Amino acid sequence: MATVVKLPQCRVCHTSYKYGGPDPHLLPCLHSVCQTCLDTADTLTCDICQETFDKKQTDFPPDVVVLKDIFHQTAENDGSSVLCTNKDDGNQAMSWCDECEAFLCEHCQASHEDMKITRSHAVVPLENLTSSGGEPTPKTVYCTEHADHPLQLYDETCEQRICFKCKENHSDCKVNDIATVCQHLKETVLEEGQKGLSQKIETIRAIRDQVHEVVKMSEVKEEEGKEFLKHTFSELRNTLNQREEGVSLQLDQSFRAVYDMNNSRLSKLEMEEAKCVTALGYCQKFAAMSSVDALFRARKTVVSRTNECITTELPHVRDTEAAVTLSRQDFTDLKQSISSFGGYYIPMDPQSESNPEGSTMNAIRTKINKLEADNMLHLQVIKNRDQQIEQLSSTMNSLEYVSSVAVHFLPASEAPFPVPLLCIHLKYDKDRVNLDSVHINTEGDLVNRKSGTRPAGEGRLKKYDGTCSTAPLPRAGCPQYWEMKSRVSLHKPLTPDLLILEVGVCRKEQRDVYHCISGEPSSWCMTIVQCHTHGGICRRTYKEGKRVLHLPDTLPNTAGASRTLHYGVVYDDTRKKIVFIDVKEKKVMSTLDNVDSRQSLWPMFGVYNPADLTVSMTLVVGSDINMTEEKKAMIVKALS
Structure with missing residues (x-):
């Protein structure tokens, strides 16, 4: 029987190549x-x-x-x-x-x-004549301008082959013997590329093993979670029958989200592995080629693809991802709000890699997981419900994590699983405060007065009247929230367009271009300003340097007027939105869409014009935020 030859195919039209056919x-x-x-x-x-x-x-x-x-x-x-x-x-x-x-x-x-x-x-x-032998000998190629001279040199500056006669016209260029350049390409560039690709493939496979391990652990945790629900709700059956059904559904949906997330990772890893395997295989064959023309014509393409494969970012897998955890943040109010008890969620990592506190947070999360496992055992044996609540409340209140990052859940009926809302623990960057204009007092508030002392230090803001956060916002994959409470007192009526305060976010390079960020590209902010249009003090929101909304009557523009202004900011990198909320008025002021989050964004805080007024801005973050159901509903509506 004749051997069936399966030749390579064109990867566009799928036609098999044949000897003597289209190249x-x-x-x-x-x-x-x-x-x-x-x-x-x-x-x-x-x-x-x-x-x-x-x-x-x-x-x-x-x-x-x-x-x-x-x-x-x-x-x-x-x-x-x-x-x-x-x-x-x-x-x-x-x-x-x-x-x-x-x-x-x-x-x-x-x-x-x-x-x-x-x-x-x-x-x-x-x-x-097999693929492992019988290689063609390189054919001598002669110069088109000097017919008797072979092309034995390579001009790396002009990227072309030349003969010894041509070298006279390339005196300012880097010229080497072509055999040397060819050998360097094979032994250095292609060899390094192959080594990098091999290491990348090993990394991909290691992460894939981690993903499989997370899925395996999730299956075990799912069974443990169901057991936990069974024993917990057996003690609360009279009050929690309806709630048990809802939490069980959340559990299934949460694990489905874990599986979906890891299936997506596996798909990406398989695709990256396939690219790397293709590139590695091609590099190995390409390096063995001795055809100089072919080698130099394709080297840019081969090296470019190799570098692209090596530098592509791979998904990160955390050890805690399989630990879908029951939320216990409402246990202290369990007697009064039993209907909201429980709820499963996927563990989130609110700290980006750039945050120096990331390693500390990992340790805290490990501590939480251990305590929650201990609590599950306690809940199975303790019969008195009041004792359960007291013990859980005492345990959760003792955790440092709870005082720094609070996790709430937004009511999202159309979502496949509860949407976490992270009340992140922002901090003023004391090392970047513009001490020529403002300072941070002993209570930790940002005040629109010069500092009495001027400590030395590089990197302070020189133009912006305020400061930024200590780190950019993490890419958490879910909404993040923080608040500012500002006490404002006017010394005299303000003149038009006089700034009082500013809150918002911008890219790193926009932080210190001007005394405020409202007129800058790649910035999204809200300002309080004396308005020449309305004749009063107004709230304005800006998107990438352009004003998009104008709300009047923040406080009277009269000498001695004083008021506390309380605003919240929601940042959602998934939906690409920023929301500004008036906490005292209990309403959303403005929602900015299509926020470009490809680069990290930094929270900014500005206070202005000490000759005309006094401003003292306090950050309200983490568990200090009073997250009411009404506030959750506002955030959900603004993000939908």
Whole structure:
């Protein structure tokens, strides 16, 4: 039975290549496209990577690896289709001559061996011409301007091959022997790329093992959670029958979210592994090539894809992800609000990698998990419900984590699982306060007065009248919330456009461009200002330097007027929204959409004009925030 030859395919039109057919070319993803697709399509989409490339903006060098594969597979398995290089002959090729780079039929081979000039050439029978041997010898290429001079040098500055005669015109360029450059490319650049790809593949597989372990642990935790529900609600059956059904549903939905998240990770890891395996395999074959033209024509594409594969970020897996945990934050009010008891949630990491407190938070989360496991055992054996509540309240109040980051859950009926709201623990950055304009007093408030002392230190804000937070907002994947309570007293009526205070977020490079961020790109903020339009003191919100909303009557513009202003800010990196809330008036002032969160955003706090007024701004964060059901409902409505 004849051997079926399975030749490589074009990754765009899926047509199998054949010897003597349209040549394969190299896509930037290191898969191949045929000459036919290259001639007819404006954009090319690889069916493996699902990446699309614009033909006008992309280089597609010959795919020498696939060309070699087609040739060797055809020679091994379908030698009858390989014809003698002498087209006038038209006979089936029987062998290959390295030095002549020609296929020889039986007749030409005999003539080849009889001729004195060619009888010493290395001739390989076609059946022995495998991919591991029989490599063609590099053919000497001569200069187009100096016909008798071979191209034996490479100009790395101009990126072209030159001869010794051409070198006179390249005196200011970096010129090396082409064999040296070629060897360096093979042994250094491609070798380093292969090493990096191998390490990346190992990392991908290690993370994939972690993902599988998280799923496995989740299954165990799910069973433990169901047992916990069974024993807990058996003690509270008379009051909690309806609530048990709801919490059980939340449990299933929460674990479904864990599985969905990890399935998404596995899919990404498989895709990244496939890219790296493709790149590694190609690099290994490419490095073995000795065709100088092919090597230099495709080296940029190969090196670019290799670096892209190596530097692609991979998903992070935390040890606590499988520990879907029952929320106990309402236990102190359990007697009065038994209907809201419980609720499962996926553990969130409110600290970004850039936050220096991240390692501390990991230790705290480990402590919480241990205490919760202990509490589950207690709840199974303690029969008195009041004693259960007292013990749990005492335990939770003793945790440092609760006093720094509070986790609440937003009522989201359309979501597959409860949406956590993180009341993060922001801090004023004392080391960046602009001491020429403001200072932080002994109570920790930001005040619009110069500091009496001027401690030395680099990195302070020089233009912005205020300070920023100690770290940018983490990419938590869920809404984050903080509040500012500001005491404002007017010394005299304010003139138009006089600033009182500002709160908002901006990118790192916008923090110290001007005395406020409201007019800057990549900023989203709210200001309190004396308004020339309304003649009173108004609230304005800005999006990337443009005013989007104007709300009047914050406080009277009269000498001696005093008022406490209380505002909240919601930042949701998933929905790309920022919401400003008037806490005292219990209403949403403004919702800014399409917030560009590709770069980290820094919370900013500004207080102004000490000659005309006094401002003292206090941060209200973490468990100090009074998170009411009414406030949750406002946030849900603003984010929907």
